[in-house]
Amino acid sequence: MQRFLRAVAVLTAALLLVLCLPSCQDKTLAGRSFYFPLDAEPRQLDPQVSTDRSSMTVAAALFEGLTRLDENGKAVPAAAQWTVSEDRMTYTFTLRESQWSNGEPVTADDFLFGMQRAVQPSTRSSLASQLFDIVGAEDINEGRAELSSLGIRVQDDRTLIITLREPNDAFPERVASTPFMPCNRAFFESTGGKYGLEKDYVLTNGPFMLSRWSHGEYLVIKKHEGYHDHESILPAAVRYVIGQVEDPVTSLAEGNLDAAEISPSQVEAAREENLQLVPLEDTISYLWMNNTAKGLKKEETRRALREALQWDALTALIGEAGYTVATGYTAPAAVLHGGEPYRTEANGLVPETVGGGTVTAAQAQQHLAEGMAAEGLTTLPKMTLLCADDEFSQNLARYILQSWQKNLGLYFTMEALPEAELETRVRVGNYELALCASQAEGLTALETLGEYASSSTHNLARFSDADYDVLYESARTGDTTREKLERLEAALQEACPCVPLFFKTRYFALAEEVSGMVIRPFGGGAFGAEIDFRGAGKPE
Numbered sequence: 001m002q003r004f005l006r007a008v009a010v011l012t013a014a015l016l017l018v019l020c021l022p023s024c025q026d027k028t029l030a031g032r033s034f035y036f037p038l039d040a041e042p043r044q045l046d047p048q049v050s051t052d053r054s055s056m057t058v059a060a061a062l063f064e065g066l067t068r069l070d071e072n073g074k075a076v077p078a079a080a081q082w083t084v085s086e087d088r089m090t091y092t093f094t095l096r097e098s099q100w101s102n103g104e105p106v107t108a109d110d111f112l113f114g115m116q117r118a119v120q121p122s123t124r125s126s127l128a129s130q131l132f133d134i135v136g137a138e139d140i141n142e143g144r145a146e147l148s149s150l151g152i153r154v155q156d157d158r159t160l161i162i163t164l165r166e167p168n169d170a171f172p173e174r175v176a177s178t179p180f181m182p183c184n185r186a187f188f189e190s191t192g193g194k195y196g197l198e199k200d201y202v203l204t205n206g207p208f209m210l211s212r213w214s215h216g217e218y219l220v221i222k223k224h225e226g227y228h229d230h231e232s233i234l235p236a237a238v239r240y241v242i243g244q245v246e247d248p249v250t251s252l253a254e255g256n257l258d259a260a261e262i263s264p265s266q267v268e269a270a271r272e273e274n275l276q277l278v279p280l281e282d283t284i285s286y287l288w289m290n291n292t293a294k295g296l297k298k299e300e301t302r303r304a305l306r307e308a309l310q311w312d313a314l315t316a317l318i319g320e321a322g323y324t325v326a327t328g329y330t331a332p333a334a335v336l337h338g339g340e341p342y343r344t345e346a347n348g349l350v351p352e353t354v355g356g357g358t359v360t361a362a363q364a365q366q367h368l369a370e371g372m373a374a375e376g377l378t379t380l381p382k383m384t385l386l387c388a389d390d391e392f393s394q395n396l397a398r399y400i401l402q403s404w405q406k407n408l409g410l411y412f413t414m415e416a417l418p419e420a421e422l423e424t425r426v427r428v429g430n431y432e433l434a435l436c437a438s439q440a441e442g443l444t445a446l447e448t449l450g451e452y453a454s455s456s457t458h459n460l461a462r463f464s465d466a467d468y469d470v471l472y473e474s475a476r477t478g479d480t481t482r483e484k485l486e487r488l489e490a491a492l493q494e495a496c497p498c499v500p501l502f503f504k505t506r507y508f509a510l511a512e513e514v515s516g517m518v519i520r521p522f523g524g525g526a527f528g529a530e531i532d533f534r535g536a537g538k539p540e
Contacts (some may be wrong), residue, residue, distance in 0.1 A: 029515065030234040030539025034258045036531060037248070038240045041216055046196030047178035047386055048118045049125045056178060056528030058240060061221055063181040066093045066111060069527050071518045072339025073443040075172035079106065079182070079205065079228070080237070082159070088167035095158040099226030100184055101209035108160040110182035110205070112152050117188075118179035120147060126457055127179040130526065133171055135163045159513050166477050170337045171444065177526035181205075207233045207534055219243055234516065236538045249273060252511050258538070259510045259517060259531055264322070276510040281332035282521035283506055285437040287400065287499040292462045293432045295380040299372025302496040306405040307364040307500070310355035313399055318502045321392050325507035326500035329452075329492050333521035334445040337480050342445035347486050349493050354407050361407040368408055380410060386425060386434040389416040396501075397435055418539070426460055437504055443525035446480050449488050452497055464499035514538050 042055040047063050050056055068078035080093040093473040098106045100133040119128050119141045132138040135151025151163035164171060173256040174180070183195075184203050199213040205232065208221040222237040224230060245251055248260040262270055270277055289296050289305065296302060315325055327348030334342050372380060387397040397414045404410040412433065417425065426436045440448040441458050450456060453472045454464045468491050475484040508519045508531075518532035 019307075029539060031236045032234075032538050033237040033239065034235050034514075034533055034538075035239050035241060035256060036533075036538060037245045037260050038219070038242045039244060041242050042219070044196040045202050045210070047181040048114060048123060048127065048177065048183065050196070051126055051298075053291060053523060053528075054242075054526075057530060058221070059178055059181070060206075060221060060524065060527060061208045061238065062202070062206045062210055063178070064206040064227075065176050065178075065181045066095075067176045069173065069176050069520075069529075070339075071520075071532070073173070073335050073520075073525070074337075074339050075176055078176070079111075080094055082172065083517075088169065089164045091162045091164075091171065092155075093160045093162070093272035095160070096228040097158075098205060098228035099224075100187075101224055101226070102187075102202045103226060106205045107157045108154045109157070110184050111160050111180070112154050113185045113188070114181055114183035115152055115179070116150060117183055118393070119150065125179060127177075129455060129457075130174060130177055130179050130442075133164050133166075133168050133174065135165055152313075154438075168477050169481055170444070170476075172445070173337065174526075178528055208238065211237070215341060233534055235533055238533065249275065249509065255511065257511070258514050258536075259508060259519070262507050262509045264505065264507060265507075270507075270509045274512045276512065276514070278508040278510065278519045279478070280506040280508065280519065281503055281523045282334075283437050283439045283504040284324055284326055284329075284331050285435065285501045285504055286460075287501055288426055288431065288434040288436055288461055289498055290429060290432050290434075290462055291464070291497055292429070293383070295372070295375065295377060296381065296432065298371040298374045299495045300367045300374060301380070303494075304364045304368035304371060304408065305404065306351050306496050306499045307353055307359045307367065308361065308403055308447050309351075309353045309400060310403040310406070311351070311353040312355040312357075313403075314355065314396070314501070317392075317396060317399060323502040323504060326502050327502055329489055330445045330448045331440065331503060331521075333443075334440065334448050335443060336445060336482060338484070342482065342485060347482075347489075349489065351493070351499065355403070364407055365409075383412045383432040384420055385412055385414050386431050386436070387414065387416055388419045388422050388435070395436055400435075429460075429462055436499070439506075441526060443520070443522050443527075445485050446475060447525065449485060449492065450476065452488070452492055461497035463495070465491075465495055467491070468495060511538070 038054045042058050043052050044050055045059050047059050050059055053365040055137035064079050066080040067075040070076050074306045080090050080095045082093045084091055099293045118125050119131050119137045121143050128141045136145055139145035140147055153161045155161055182205055187203045188195050194201045199210050202210050207224055207227045209224040211222045212220040223233050248262050249266050249269045251257040252275050282526050289302050318325055330342055332343050336342050354361050385397050387393040394416050401412055422436055425431050426434050451458045452463050454469050471488050471491055475488050516535040516537050520530050
């Protein structure tokens with residue numbers, strides 16, 4: 001745990017280092033161009049429907065919601081200021097004076113239309129559930145109500161009123177995400193179904209506007225002078241280079257990139273080139289169990305598999321690889337509403353295992369028998385444990401299989417796959433057991449734990465439990481306290497949809513002379529902005 005706390009301290013210091021530089025930088029650092037990589041071509045620059053990382057990354061720079069997230073993940077005014085009613089259910093947003101990239105004023109109706117598009121069944125947006133806090137949104141999306149019942153009202157061109165079903169103090173953070181961003185009604189209708197697919201079919205209201213889009217090669221965005229806060233935006237332009245970068249360290253050192261994710265094995269080379277490093281503790285490697293697979297449907301069986309692990313041996317292997325044993329279902333970078341870290345030394349969870357000395361093999365065997373009986377089985381079906389094809393992952397898989405063989409008498413097979421194929425298999429549910437890392441889709445602990453709710457589209461374990469859903473709704477609405485989240489995580493520990501094994505650190509490297517750039521964990525979460533370069537600068 002002390003190692004974990006040190007890691008959090010390092011992360012905090014690194015982020016503070018990057019964030020403090022803009023206040024110190026000279027004005028001569030403004031007006032420069034920046035270069036960033038995009039792993040893949042954006043599918044479409046439509047905030048109401050885009051879910052791929054590349055599209056969300058670019059859209060977050062081109063569009064702006066009513067709120068945005070600061071470096072701590074807390075909502076701050078963006079396109080609007082807001083007030084909240086006494087019962088905490090009605091939000092009144094007053095828009096700042098700003099322009100679309102074609103010079104037209106941004107109005108409250110633009111935000112209304114964007115949110116209407118997100119919840120309309122015909123849009124088929126997988127992001128619609130993010131708006132279900134709003135009166136009528138879920139019923140409209142499910143086809144049970146007319147669009148006119150949506151709890152959003154335009155009072156005038158600069159005033160938008162949103163009414164919630166029940167209080168949710170995290171709603172301002174939710175509003176920063178992409179499906180809440182505006183869409184110009186007339187422009188959208190003029191595109192004839194091509195909205196967001198080409199430069200000419202993109203109209204934006206954010207700090208940058210799309211200048212060029214050469215498919216498969218690059219996108220260029222430039223500073224939008226009609227943006228309400230354009231004077232605080234330092235970069236003149238940003239070029240996104242599409243495709244995998246073979247050697248990001250060299251590209252950064254030679255000035256061909258200004259920021260890029262690097263692998264742990266490239267960290268030392270980055271230090272030798274005097275690059276700035278930002279570690280992100282936002283990834284957990286899990287033993288995934290497909291909760292819909294025959295033999296894994298009952299929590300007693302899943303707990304038995306966890307309890308039978310020789311954790312002493314696993315801990316040694318994990319430590320030798322330079323990783324930190326996981327202490328729960330949320331990564332260290334996950335925060336509470338307001339930016340305070342959720343994970344503390346006091347609320348860390350340690351699973352009961354044979355190797356941990358807290359349960360016996362006989363107890364694990366009893367739980368296995370109970371689980372099989374509850375599912376109507378006399379034996380478990382043969383299963384395959386998937387893992388990545390690197391040496392560490394295969395050794396870890398062998399240790400786990402040996403634990404089950406020794407303590408439960410179970411003989412499962414192992415299949416090693418390329419990492420991309422492994423991740424795809426887990427994501428689509430084509431597996432029984434798998435060792436695979438995962439990064440939550442949100443910045444907060446609530447969003448991480450919400451991925452195990454029955455309604456989640458990122459529920460990799462295919463876990464479904466009515467009691468857990470009730471606890472999640474209680475934590476999600478009203479005051480989302482640390483105590484509520486700890487009860488929610490304890491319920492996960494009991495139900496054991498999967499087993500968190502270890503925390504992994506990702507690294508971003510920044511060019512030596514770049515300042516004022518913020519790197520967010522979890523890929524920026526639902527907000528979609530992993531790199532915030534609004535205040536970034538560099539010398540001539």
